[in-house]
Amino acid sequence: MCLGIPGEIVEIPPDQTDLARVDVSGVRRAVNIGLLDGQPLRPGDWVLIHVGFALSKIDEAEARAALEFLEGIGQAYEDELAALRDSSIER
Template identity: 70%
Template sequence: MCLGIPGEVVETVPEQPDLARVKVSGVRRAINVGLLEEPPSPGDWVLIHVGFALSKIDEEEARATLEFLEGMGQNYTDEVDALKQSMLDS
């Protein structure tokens, strides 16, 4: 199962404008933000699916979504584990 997971943008990558570094459930990784109408800024929240930011969301929506996903148990744990294994950011 693939889930859309909220992540907080921690920094942009000036030399690669389609990339941003985000924190997703404690995991830092680079994601593609090229699908967004406007590039995100540090502190923005985005909904991420398979390495792409699909939309910006507000912090309240991000927190509610994370709470819901954590309630899914093993499916959510599996997604976070997959993120950790596919980290693009060192």
């Protein structure tokens, strides 16, 4: 099962504006934010992530509700976090 997971932007490197370091339940990874080009993004913003890409910007309340739901489904969420933990985006 593939899920869209909310993550909080921690950093957007000035020399790689199409990437952001995002925190997803304690797992920090680089995520491609190029699909959100034109939307103002900064640390503290929340995005919905799928297969290494931020698909949309969401508000914190929506992110918290989604995380609560995902944590409630158990193993599928744990599997998705494990996949995220093992992944990386190389430039």
